[in-house]
Amino acid sequence: MIGAAPGRFPCRHLSARFAMLKKVSYFALVILGVLVVLGILQPESVRSEVRSRSLGYFGPMLAWLDWGGQHISPGDTTEFKTLRDATAEIARLRRQNEEMQVKVQLAGDLQKKVDSLQEQLNFKKESMYSVVAARVIGRDPVTWWNKLLINRGHNDGITPDMPVVTPRGVIGKVGIVKPDFAEVILMIDTNCKISAVIQETNEQGIVVGEGSVQGEGNFHQGKPRAKITFISRKAQIGPNQLVFTSSMGGVFPPGLPIGIITEIINNRQSNYGLYQEALVEPVVDFSRIEHVFVITGVKEPGQQQ
Structure with missing residues (x-):
């Protein structure tokens, strides 16, 4: 998005980013859950080794997830709200356009009836019969x-x-x-x-x-x-x-x-x-x-x- 504020993501990329964060989070939680279960069943020395290696493997990933959460600003959700509002406005304008078309049709039909009645009135008045x-x-x-x-x-x-x-x-x-x-x-x-x-x-x-x-x-x-x-x-x-x-x-x-x-x-x-x-x-x-x-x-x- 041209002119996007520093530290904010373009609105069109937000949905893709949220999907990626969700998948990575699920994967990390599953792995950690398995390791926790395995660690409980192991001696203290083994559990210490597992904790150390887990922090080495997953620490950067958790830090990246935390950074992503901190950098999704309230302005990004505002852009989502603006998009929803625009969609709702388009739907409202479409309904309004359909209503106007019906009114124009009714007005045309009414004018035809008025013209017909005027024609009949003139005929009755001007006829020699x-x-x-x-x-x-x-x-x-x-x-x-x-x-x-x-x-x-x-x-x-x-x-x-x-x-x-x-x-x-x-x-x-x-x-x-x-x-x-x-x-x-x-x-x-x-x-x-x-x-x-x-x-x-x-x-x-x-x-x-x-x-x-x-x-x-x-x-x-x-x-x-x-x-x-x-x-x-x-x-x-x-x-x-x-x-x-x-x-x-x-x-x-x-x-x-x-x-x-x-x-x-x-x-x-x-x-x-x-x-x-x-x-x-x-x-x-x-x-x-x-x-x-x-x-x-x-x-x-x-x-x-």
Whole structure:
């Protein structure tokens, strides 16, 4: 150790030195014990000779051990204590770091909830429709990509076929309704059909869900999907075009975002089929639905929610 005080050993050598002293001490004590026992059984003249030779052999060793004990100063034990303190401090800092990581994660989750609630509040306030806010209370793993339950029902003015949305876009429509809860059929289910229009071309079509496979959903690049069909073969459609609800179906009001075209299945160059079809990626993340809105009608002039 650079700058160690005279007469003191570096901290890193102390443990090795103590181990060596302990071994030598044990060895010396064993030898002395054997000699003492043997000496007791011998005549006085022999015992005197043994004492004399023992002092000659072991005297320097005992003196060296005594010197080592005298030169291990209190400062050396202080260095041991300092090392223990440093180890304890490192452990404490690690625990503190883990706690801070948890707090940062919780703060991030809380901020996401706040942002989500603010988005819902703005949607309800700015929407041209009368809506009922609802919370998702149930989702069966077998029908995960088909249906969910919400905590609103007949008692809240909910009826079958009412549109269900989030601030991002279309979720689906109301199915079975009970007094205090209702079933929502998701737009990615094969039983949900939505009249739609492609924004860039104004082409009309029908969006239908692609169904599910063993309750896990029919995935396209890791996400459940739908498709838009009954598009004219003459229509100019392509990827990244936006799909919205149209006013043709009578269930969904026009202008609600549905999804984005990702791939053309049957195009206008094909020699088969009466219509074009395209895959649609929903704008809503169906794996993370917690709150929805049920559209119950159109706001009256001056009506606030």
